[in-house]
Amino acid sequence: MGIKNNSRRNFINKCFSSGGLFIGGMLLINCRGKNESPGDESETKIQGNLKDPCNDLTDVSDGEIKKRESLGYVKQSAVPISSCGNCALYIPPKSNEKCGRCILFKGPVYVEGHCIQWAAITT
Numbered sequence: 001m002g003i004k005n006n007s008r009r010n011f012i013n014k015c016f017s018s019g020g021l022f023i024g025g026m027l028l029i030n031c032r033g034k035n036e037s038p039g040d041e042s043e044t045k046i047q048g049n050l051k052d053p054c055n056d057l058t059d060v061s062d063g064e065i066k067k068r069e070s071l072g073y074v075k076q077s078a079v080p081i082s083s084c085g086n087c088a089l090y091i092p093p094k095s096n097e098k099c100g101r102c103i104l105f106k107g108p109v110y111v112e113g114h115c116i117q118w119a120a121i122t123t
């Protein structure tokens with residue numbers, strides 16, 4: 001009887017200790033904040049927020065970030081005569097803003113930026 005109880009106790013102890021490790025691991029994974037994930041997107045959001053307001057994507061949804069990526073948006077145009085600043089879809093910054101915006105997606109854009117939807121201003 002003593003051996004049987006000891007064996008049962010050992011079994012229960014093993015179950016609780018391995019279950020505790022599992023639950024502890026799951027808690028650690030789930031308690032991680034969004035900005036603590038190691039993805040490039042979060043890095044960009046954090047770095048943009050600290051260094052450059054026109055690169056600050058902290059309030060921009062992942063879907064909007066994907067949209068700007070799918071349009072090939074770059075913060076510096078490779079085509080000297082076409083950039084966001086002379087694009088028909090560009091929204092210039094208001095007096096209290098440092099960065100412009102684009103009609104096609106949310107978030108700040110550089111006046112020197114560019115994407116595949118660049119459209120000439122017609123008057």
Ligand code: SF4
Pocket residue numbers: 073083084085087088089090091101102103104109113114115116117118119
């Ligand atoms: S459409 Fe492209 S080039 Fe034009 S403002 Fe938007 S991001 Fe810039």
